[in-house]
Amino acid sequence: MLDLKFVRDHFDQVYGMLKNRRQNLDLKLFADLDEKRRSILREVEELKHRRNVASDEISQLKKDKKDASTQIEAMRDVSQSIKVLDQELLDIEQKCKEILLLIPNMPHESTPLGADEKDNPEVKKWGEPPKFQFDPKPHWEVGESLGILDFERAARMTGARFALYWGQGAALERALISFMLDMHTRRHGYTEVLPPFMVNSGSLMGTGQLPKFQSDLFKLEGWDYYLIPTAEVPVTNIHAGEVLDEDELPKLYAAYTPCFRSEAGSYGKDTRGLIRQHQFNKVEMVKFTQPETSYDELEKLLLNAEAILQELGIHYRVISLCTGDLGFSASKTYDIEVWLPGQNTYREISSCSNFEDFQARRANIRFRRKGQSKTELVHTINGSGLAVGRTLVAVIENYQQEDGSVAIPPALRPYMGNTEKIEKRA
C-alpha cells in the first residue's frame, strides 16, 4: 500500500506509474473521495470539539450541583449530527481504502521500463548448458521411466496439476529442501522458521495477495483460512504489528513450506510435468531491513539464491523484471531462470524482490532507530531459495544420462545417503 499522502501529493507520478505497469485504475475517483473525506472530517471534528467542551461544562455544573439540562438538551442534536456524519465518513474512508489497496507499488528507478516479459533485460549469466551426446529428454519422461514421478496416480487421487513422487524421487526432493536450508542457515546467516501453512485474510492483505488476487488462492470452506501461496505470507507477517529495534535489523529468515496456487487463468500452459503445480515445495528467504540498506540486501539475497544453483553446478541466467512485468507489491524484482535442456529453455526458479515499505505499511511492521522515539516502516525483501520442485526438474534434466539414469550432483550426495545416481528400480 502506498502512503495516502504520497498519492495525494504525487498524483501525476502515481498516474504515470500505473500506465507503466499497464494498470487501469480510477485515480480521479480517489482524489474526489479524498477531498470529500477531508471536508466532512473537518465538519465532524468541529462538532466533536463542541461536544467535548460542553461535556466539561456539564461535568462542572453537576459538580456544583447546578442544573445542566439546557446544555444536555443542546448536545442531543449535536450528537445526532455527529452520528450521521461519522457514518458518512466511514463509508468514504472504506472506499478510499479499497482503492488504495488496489494501487500497486512504485517501481524503483533501476527497474527497467517495458511492456511485458519480452522487455526484461538479462543482467547476468552463470555456467554453461551441458553438452549431451544424445537428445536430452524432458523431466517427466525421465522421471516416469525411472519410476520416481507419477502424474497419473496423482491425477486419480486428486486431480490435474498434482504429482506423486516415488522412492529416490521423493528422497531427492527432501534432500534438496535440507540442502537449501542448510546453505542458508549455516552459510548465509538466516534463521530457519517453520510457519503455519494456512493463514488468515489479514496476513494475505499484509503481503498484498488480497484483495486483488483472491482467485489465485485456495480458501478453506467455512474458515477465514487460506492455503499459503508462498512462505512469504506467513514469514513476512511474523512481525506484523510489531516495532523492532534497529539493532535487530536486518532480520533474515529462511523457511521451507509447501505452496498452494490455484493457477487460475493458466489453462493449457505447462500441462506436462512438474513446472506448474497446484502444490509445490519452496524454500523462501525473507528479510526485514532499514530503508537505506534494502537494495544492498536484495543483491545479497539474490547471491544467496544463486549459490544454490552454483553448488549444484547448473547453468542459469538472471533477468530484471521490467515495469510491465513487475509484481503488484514489488519495487524491483530479479528472476533467476534455470537452464532446462530437456525443454531447451530457461525457466524461472527464483524471484527475488524488494517491496520497500509497501508490505510493511499494509502489515504495519516498524522499527525504532536508536535514541529516537519515532518509528519508521521497515523494508521487506524476499526471494525463493529455491523453488524445490523446479530445482528437482533442473537436476533431472541437466544430470540425465544416456542410459536414462540421473546422476546426483556431488553437493547433494551427503543428503541422499551418498547415492551417486538414480537408476530404474529392478
Place this chain on the structure above:
RNA sequence: GGAGAGAUGGCCGAGUCGGCUGAAGGCGCUCGCCUGCUAAGCGAGUGUGCGCUGUAAAGGCGCACCGAGGGUUCGAAUCCCUCUCUCUCCGCCA
C-alpha cells in the same frame, strides 16, 4: 467440546460510584549534571494516526485511539451485547 479468568502505551502494571486519564507508578530509552573509567545517583524528556495551520528545522491547535466491532448516554478504558485471541481446569487427541 465444557467451565472460569483476562486483553491498557516499547515493556510491566494502576485505573475509585461512567465526567480535566493520553492515561498513576515502574522498567527501558534519550538528553543534561555528576564521575579518571564503569556502576550507582540527580534533573528533564519520552505513543500513534488523521485534519487544520505552519517552520530553515520546528512548532501550534483540533479529533480519534485503553484486543476488534456494535449499543446505552449530553459524556464510556470504565456499563451492556457480539466476536477474536491468551491463560487455567475438565474432556478428547498425534
